Amino acid sequence: MADMHSEADLAFVRETMLAQKEPPIAEQGALKWLRENLFSSWLNAILTVLSLLLVYWVLAHTLPWLLRGVWDAGSLAECREIRDARYGDGVDAACFAVITDRWQQLLFGFYPRELYWRPILALLCFFAAIAPVLFARVPRQMLGFTVAAPFLIFLLLWGGTIWGPLTVALGFVIGWACIAFLTKPLGRLVATIAAVLLPIIFWLFLAGPLARELGNILPIGLEPVGSKDFGGFMLSFVIGVAGIILSLPLGILLALGRQSDLFLINKVSVGFIELIRGVPLIVWLFTASLLLNYFLPPGTNFDIMLRVIIMVTLFSAAYIAEVVRGGLAALPKGQYEAADALGLDYWQSMRLIILPQALKIAIPGIVSTFIGLFKDTTLVVFIGLLDPIGLSNSIRATTDWNGIYWELFLFIGIMFWIFCFSMSRYSMYLERKLTREHR
Amino acid sequence: MTALDTELQIDRSKLKVSDEVAVQITKMNKWFGTFHVLRDIDLTVYRGERIVIAGPSGSGKSTLIRCINRLEEHQSGKIEVDGTVLSSDLKNIDKVRSEVGMCFQHFNLFPHLTILENCTLAPIWVRKTPKKEAEETAMHFLEKVRIPEQADKYPGQLSGGQQQRVAIARSLCMRPRIMLFDEPTSALDPEMIKEVLDTMIELAQEGMTMLCVTHEMGFARQVANRVIFMDQGQIVEQNEPEEFFNNPKSDRTKLFLSQILGH
Numbered sequence: 001m002a003d004m005h006s007e008a009d010l011a012f013v014r015e016t017m018l019a020q021k022e023p024p025i026a027e028q029g030a031l032k033w034l035r036e037n038l039f040s041s042w043l044n045a046i047l048t049v050l051s052l053l054l055v056y057w058v059l060a061h062t063l064p065w066l067l068r069g070v071w072d073a074g075s076l077a078e079c080r081e082i083r084d085a086r087y088g089d090g091v092d093a094a095c096f097a098v099i100t101d102r103w104q105q106l107l108f109g110f111y112p113r114e115l116y117w118r119p120i121l122a123l124l125c126f127f128a129a130i131a132p133v134l135f136a137r138v139p140r141q142m143l144g145f146t147v148a149a150p151f152l153i154f155l156l157l158w159g160g161t162i163w164g165p166l167t168v169a170l171g172f173v174i175g176w177a178c179i180a181f182l183t184k185p186l187g188r189l190v191a192t193i194a195a196v197l198l199p200i201i202f203w204l205f206l207a208g209p210l211a212r213e214l215g216n217i218l219p220i221g222l223e224p225v226g227s228k229d230f231g232g233f234m235l236s237f238v239i240g241v242a243g244i245i246l247s248l249p250l251g252i253l254l255a256l257g258r259q260s261d262l263f264l265i266n267k268v269s270v271g272f273i274e275l276i277r278g279v280p281l282i283v284w285l286f287t288a289s290l291l292l293n294y295f296l297p298p299g300t301n302f303d304i305m306l307r308v309i310i311m312v313t314l315f316s317a318a319y320i321a322e323v324v325r326g327g328l329a330a331l332p333k334g335q336y337e338a339a340d341a342l343g344l345d346y347w348q349s350m351r352l353i354i355l356p357q358a359l360k361i362a363i364p365g366i367v368s369t370f371i372g373l374f375k376d377t378t379l380v381v382f383i384g385l386l387d388p389i390g391l392s393n394s395i396r397a398t399t400d401w402n403g404i405y406w407e408l409f410l411f412i413g414i415m416f417w418i419f420c421f422s423m424s425r426y427s428m429y430l431e432r433k434l435t436r437e438h439r
Numbered sequence: 440m441t442a443l444d445t446e447l448q449i450d451r452s453k454l455k456v457s458d459e460v461a462v463q464i465t466k467m468n469k470w471f472g473t474f475h476v477l478r479d480i481d482l483t484v485y486r487g488e489r490i491v492i493a494g495p496s497g498s499g500k501s502t503l504i505r506c507i508n509r510l511e512e513h514q515s516g517k518i519e520v521d522g523t524v525l526s527s528d529l530k531n532i533d534k535v536r537s538e539v540g541m542c543f544q545h546f547n548l549f550p551h552l553t554i555l556e557n558c559t560l561a562p563i564w565v566r567k568t569p570k571k572e573a574e575e576t577a578m579h580f581l582e583k584v585r586i587p588e589q590a591d592k593y594p595g596q597l598s599g600g601q602q603q604r605v606a607i608a609r610s611l612c613m614r615p616r617i618m619l620f621d622e623p624t625s626a627l628d629p630e631m632i633k634e635v636l637d638t639m640i641e642l643a644q645e646g647m648t649m650l651c652v653t654h655e656m657g658f659a660r661q662v663a664n665r666v667i668f669m670d671q672g673q674i675v676e677q678n679e680p681e682e683f684f685n686n687p688k689s690d691r692t693k694l695f696l697s698q699i700l701g702h
Binding site: 356 | 508510529533536537539540541543545547548549550551560561564565609610613
């Protein structure tokens with residue numbers, strides 16, 4: 001074939017195709033990785049060494065403190081005695097004894113000690129309920145439990161007669177019945193309005209007396225525990241999870257409302273989002289704890305945790321709405337048109353075509369908002385609820401543990417980190433799964 | 440003109456037009472803001488007709504067929520599809536949309552659903568067909584467009600030509616009486632244009648009423664029974680393809696034809 005390159009003849013026909021060859025030795029294995037990632041140039045080599053030094057310096061200062069930690073003591077003074085005896089006077093050593101001494105408080109606040117099984121069981125219920133929602137492999141039949149779980153969890157945490165949660169659930173059944181039986185005879189609009197109004201009327205005027213009467217006739221229930229006894233991670237978890245679960249649907253509705261062509265719905269959504277988002281969460285929390293009392297009729301007993309959950313939900317829904325709107329805007333117009341052209345109505349095209357895709361695009365933003373919301377639950381300390389930060393203050397206020405900071409904050413930080421990191425990992429799992437499915 | 444002209448296999452004797460009216464457009468006008476896109480459009484489409492709409496870009500040809508299933512709203516005049524008058528009444532709009540199929544330039548398949556799910560979605564949710572029956576229908580039409588083996592894949596895994604054929608099958612699953620094509624081959628590689636045109640020809644031979652916005656003049660010449668030429672939002676000329684191509688009347692048509700057929 002060598003004479004093919006003569007100037008006279010530029011025509012070329014390949015007769016045999018070349019086989020694949022192995023790349024050169026220097027292009028594979030650990031050597032290649034080191035060279036490409038750590039020492040690709042002089043500047044990078046220097047930066048690598050400097051980073052290693054920095055990591056060493058940080059570890060050299062923190063590891064001894066952590067490893068020498070004292071786990072078994074009754075007070076900070078005792079901690080120091082043990083440390084002095086073990087490692088010599090004044091050596092850096094953590095005093096984790098505060099956590100072994102007070103972990104129940106950090107987790108459960110002032111929830112009665114003999115009733116700890118209730119929040120633990122509630123947590124297990126929560127995991128069982130959330131599993132079929134998060135993972136497609138879990139049997140679908142478990143979704144039935146998911147529907148019942150909120151009422152069960154409420155009963156376990158707050159106690160009282162079983163009739164309270166049951167009458168609340170009855171309200172939802174009334175709403176469902178309106179949709180199921182009134183749509184045919186009266187049309188969808190009337191049925192929807194009835195499905196919203198009737199349960200609200202029921203909850204406001206009938207549910208309370210009904211639950212009381214039933215409670216008098218058949219007093220079945222658990223020992224009641226008031227919201228003032230809630231604290232620690234249990235409090236953060238209840239507020240955070242309730243906020244997360246409630247704010248997603250609300251946020252989606254607000255995002256759709258903001259895209260709507262209907263003037264009133266559009267303006268109400270925009271106004272709501274901008275108002276809620278433009279004011280700091282702490283202001284809304286103060287509103288929940290102080291101002292609402294002025295507006296509500298005197299004597300109304302509106303649970304403080306419920307008020308906080310509502311405020312946190314509204315706050316994060318405004319953010320979710322904007323994140324979801326970003327996802328909606330990222331979809332090509334053709335998707336809306338194809339759904340229209342096939343004759344799908346608005347809610348069908350949203351549910352089946354638009355939202356599955358828009359939410360997938362919005363997953364990172366949505367999860368960021370959720371993580372932010374969960375961490376913001378620590379702000380409730382300012383309105384007198386004892387979240388982990390609030391408890392750390394009250395633990396420090398006792399004579400035994402006066403002067404301890406790092407160990408408590410480390411513990412609280414790790415607990416929050418575990419929760420937030422799992423959310424982050426789950427979102428990455430979900431994104432990967434959806435990308436694989438859609439490609 | 441492309442080399443495809445000689446390859447398209449069609450038996451014109453099978454093509455029949457009845458005198459039943461499928462679409463009736465009278466004095467229809469549309470504006471985008473203050474821009475007058477469609478001006479006094481009068482058009483009657485009979486059942487079984489294959490109409491090709493041609494014209495320079497911006498002449499309003501896409502907008503015209505998008506008005507027929509109300510992806511665009513017209514502001515004056517009357518559009519009647521299969522006896523249903525298009526107004527802002529949502530019931531009528533949904534009724535017309537489920538009777539009129541549409542294929543888009545960019546296919547607009549739903550990327551999060553499999554090919555089969557793309558095809559069964561509307562029959563299940565709009566027509567309330569049982570899932571099993573919808574799947575049988577879908578497989579029937581996927582076989583018709585010759586890609587039944589792709590049923591469980593996602594649109595992203597298919598070539599452009601295959602995607603457009605799925606889009607046609609998806610529309611057919613709703614058993615439409617009229618099909619609208621909005622530049623169905625414009626986004627395709629040259630190698631894939633023929634497979635889509637072949638599918639469209641089969642449809643034509645089965646008597647489907649078709650309105651196609653396309654630049655495939657070979658298709659227009661051999662399949663269409665009427666070619667409409669639009670410019671500046673108006674119908675400038677319409678005729679049988681033979682007359683239209685060989686003996687155009689208006690200067691604008693002559694210029695257009697010389698530009699697209701000249702090279």
